[in-house]
Amino acid sequence: MSSETTTAGRVRLRPATLADVPTLQAWDREPHVIACSSDRPDLEVAFDGIDWPEELAESSDVSFYRIAEVAHDGLWRPIGVMQICDPHLEPTHYWGEIEPNLRAMDIWIGDPGTLNMGYGTQMMTLALHDAFSDPKVTAVVIDPLNSNTDAIRFYQRMGFEVVGRRMFDEDDCLVHRLTREQWEART
Numbered sequence: 001m002s003s004e005t006t007t008a009g010r011v012r013l014r015p016a017t018l019a020d021v022p023t024l025q026a027w028d029r030e031p032h033v034i035a036c037s038s039d040r041p042d043l044e045v046a047f048d049g050i051d052w053p054e055e056l057a058e059s060s061d062v063s064f065y066r067i068a069e070v071a072h073d074g075l076w077r078p079i080g081v082m083q084i085c086d087p088h089l090e091p092t093h094y095w096g097e098i099e100p101n102l103r104a105m106d107i108w109i110g111d112p113g114t115l116n117m118g119y120g121t122q123m124m125t126l127a128l129h130d131a132f133s134d135p136k137v138t139a140v141v142i143d144p145l146n147s148n149t150d151a152i153r154f155y156q157r158m159g160f161e162v163v164g165r166r167m168f169d170e171d172d173c174l175v176h177r178l179t180r181e182q183w184e185a186r187t
Contacts, residue, residue: 011122013130016065016081021052023067023078027110036108038171039147063090068123070114079119080109082127087141094168101138103131124158132183139180143173152176159186 016024027033028046037046059065063085069076087095087104095104107123109115131137144151146165152174156162160176167173 010070011119012069013066013126016067024052062086079111079114082107101136103140140178142176146172146174
């Protein structure tokens with residue numbers, strides 16, 4: 001998986017660093033981020049209060065984060081983040097038994113002022129392009145909450161197809177998949 005910065009249109013993806021921790025922690029307190037991470041409305045922080053310094057320190061070719069940035073007045077500012085992993089090899093085995101040569105992605109816009117502006121589409125397009133630039137990658141899988149109908153519509157517009165519902169711990173998710181063939185037909 002590439003660690004290079006990629007640019008398309010108004011968005012670029014770059015590796016997340018420890019300097020991004022305060023921004024990530026702030027985004028995890030945004031109601032829209034909490035809502036995409038859990039069906040529990042009582043939470044005050046998304047993703048079970050992820051330890052960002054530890055999470056970023058453990059980044060590798062198997063699992064890593066990308067910060068999405070947009071240019072504004074000649075300066076790049078962060079607006080979102082993506083996690084990309086090889087679900088067959090990542091150490092937590094979150095996806096359980098899953099075939100090799102896949103990528104799994106999570107995407108979220110952290111800055112609420114940049115929602116519904118097309119940045120998510122650009123972020124996902126960049127990440128998919130990067131994933132499928134590896135000739136071994138056969139498909140990308142995602143796992144939005146079954147209740148997150150906005151995310152499901154977004155993924156389906158990107159060409160992902162429903163695989164089925166699946167519980168990940170307490171989370172009721174609707175797993176989707178985009179194959180290399182589907183991606184190439186779209187591009």
